[in-house]
């Protein structure tokens with residue numbers, strides 16, 4: 286495959302065909318840093334901004350025909366994109382995937398939400414209507430699709446508790462629908478069929494007093510503010526909590542709070558966060574992750590598993606995959 290800067294100069298047959306798809310915006314060699322919460326990441330050969338389902342299906346079929354790998358990026362709040370960027374295509378959903386529909390039915394509430402909808406916006410809109418069940422997700426800076434895929438959770442709840450049904454497409458553009466009964470979730474994983482793209486999530490919520498739901502949301506905002514670093518770009522928790530313990534506690538106990546590598550730092554506030562002090566490289570963040578893993582392994586005999594997903598080309602190997 287041609288490097289991103291060579292492709293910019295040359296209109297490849299794939300690029301020609303991609304640009305003909307209505308509802309698809311194509312960017313060549315687009316740096317991904319601006320699309321991630323860490324503000325780190327090199328260029329994608331192709332960044333495809335997808336406005337509707339028809340465009341998604343056409344783009345997937347085309348990529349499959351050309352044998353081009355693709356990755357779905359939500360709001361980029363749980364990924365570390367390599368400095369060399371991503372070979373192949375990165376897809377981002379927008380347009381019609383940013384819709385929400387609320388429906389009350391026999392005392393229950395059904396929220397049908399597009400995968401690109403921001404989680405925190407959904408929580409706040411739900412609270413204003415007195416719909417409860419989503420409060421735990423206040424402050425999770427992802428999209429609804431990303432939250433579903435990661436089975437995002439906090440404060441004793443997680444996505445699996447409210448999901449009723451999802452819609453999506455396979456990597457070759459076929460439709461899939463899964464009911465809750467057909468889905469299996471575990472800690473920070475939704476075990477979806479390989480390569481499936483979530484386009485819509487239906488959630489089952491309940492009705493309560495507006496004031497009660499809003500108060501719970503405000504309390505969780507305060508709790509988050511107290512415990513999490515603010516100010517510097519980050520990707521939330523870098524490692525999963527091992528059974529019966531906390532990754533942050535272990536990394537702190539290994540004496541690593543404040544450890545720096547270039548412009549990346551293991552947060553002084555919460556040791557399971559790595560912050561970008563400004564201009565940090567993905568390799569620096571990855572190196573800190575490796576140090577945390579090695580030190581925790583040596584001191585406590587526990588192997589930390591990354592929660593953040595590594596994306597792109599890693600010249601020194603991708604220990605997370």
Ligand SMILES: Cc1cc2nc3c(=O)[nH]c(=O)nc-3n(C[C@H](O)[C@H](O)[C@H](O)COP(=O)(O)OP(=O)(O)OC[C@H]3O[C@@H](n4cnc5c(N)ncnc54)[C@H](O)[C@@H]3O)c2cc1C
Pocket residue numbers: 322356357358359360361362363364378400424425426427428429430431432433434435436437438439481482483484513519520521522594
């Ligand atoms: C400050 C901060 C606080 C956080 N707090 C929490 C927390 O309390 N609890 C928690 O669980 N997480 C937390 N996170 C992590 C992150 O916000 C969640 O995992 C979030 O759900 C990721 O959503 P996203 O849209 O950003 O996904 P991305 O980071 O863009 O992607 C994550 C993974 O999901 C896949 N993906 C994304 N969208 C789709 C889709 N539509 N279809 C198929 N695959 C898709 C991607 O390919 C990737 O593998 C936090 C992150 C930050 C920065």
